[in-house]
Amino acid sequence: MASSQPAATAVASGSAPERKTRPLPATGKPVGAHPKRLLKRAEFLAVRRGEKRRGRLFLVEILDRSDAEAPRVGYTVTKKVGNAVVRNRIRRRLREAVRTHAAGDMEPGNDYVIVGREDVLTIPFGQLKAELSRRLRGTR
């Protein structure tokens, strides 16, 4: 399964590529804008047919829409990971990580669905950003 893949442990040890596609300004201010969202159930179901990249923190599904429009992203947090407060916090952390860091790593014409797992709640935000950015680029 995903948790047994060496990629997950590579991130935990900090040896993964740390190149930032959107360098932070000298002041350390986070920047960026939210990408377009996926909202409808049919859209989520469509993305399930695409490429799946499993990981310790989340599962990423990617579907190429074969057009040049801006990338879109949807978030899924199942009830299995916790109550409403926990699910809200996981989704918000993922959204913030995408906005401040990983949005530039998404390809135009693609739809992304990020399924958050429980560890998103506790991992340091820097690791979350790096892992998310790396998984969206597809780097192993």
Added chain:
RNA sequence: UCAGAUCUCCGGGCUGCCGCGCAUUAAGCGACUGAUGUCGUAGAGCGAGGAAAGUCCGGGCUUUGCCGACACACCCCAGCAGGUAAUGCCUGCCCGCCGCGAGGCGAGCCACGGCAACAGAGACGAGCCGUCCCAGUCGGGACGGGUGAAACGGGCGACAGGGUGGGGGAAGCAACCGCAAGAAGUGCCCUGUGACCUGUGUCGGGGAGGGCCUUGGUGGCGGGCAAGGAGGUGCCUGGCGACAGGCGUCCAAGAGGAAUGGCAGCCCUCGACAGAACCCGGCUUACAGGGGAUCUGGUCUC
């Protein structure tokens, strides 16, 4: 000072940067439009809870039904009196049980049926032993004894069915209304000899279409929807109290697959349960830690 009871309040704070939702601006800036304007942007403002939860009760509101009356069915409630828009909620009192106490708990109508281990002669209807009295035969009565939770006197609201009294039409914001779009097809049945009209029936009244099967769809925009209301609070008046009345004063989340977040720094007691979804009133359940008031029991000192 310790232990406890009841009621009540709070439930991380501050600063900076970035981000989100809502409304707003003597129309600041930009774009579009013939135009009222629309969109973007920029400022200042506001932005989850005491339980927002469970969805267990009660209402508002909406629709359904052409309406009204009565009966039945179904569901709910059950000491007495009161409060409330209303309740299964709240208050007072009575009764029962628990606690030294402050207090706490109660599923508390009626009659009938049923049940009671072990022990015990005998357990819901009878009677063992002893004494005494009447009768002086059968027998009847009183007191005492042993067993037991309970023995002519009760118990059983986590035993069952029944009755009485009181209350209730149903479905729910994915209700519902408007706009746009889509679909409105085919066959059968009943119908002015009255089909149909809330679960059923009857009566009065209304009344021209009503129903079944099949097919498609589960969707878009706006309203409902938030400056709120049976609202909180202070004082006064009435009341034991719940509460009511009067005067003053304070309350600006409003999404729509769903905003209230992320990071950094500092501080403390190091942060529990937990996320508004039409709106209120209750109940129940979850909860780290802390504050206040009143009261009870003990201990110490004077």
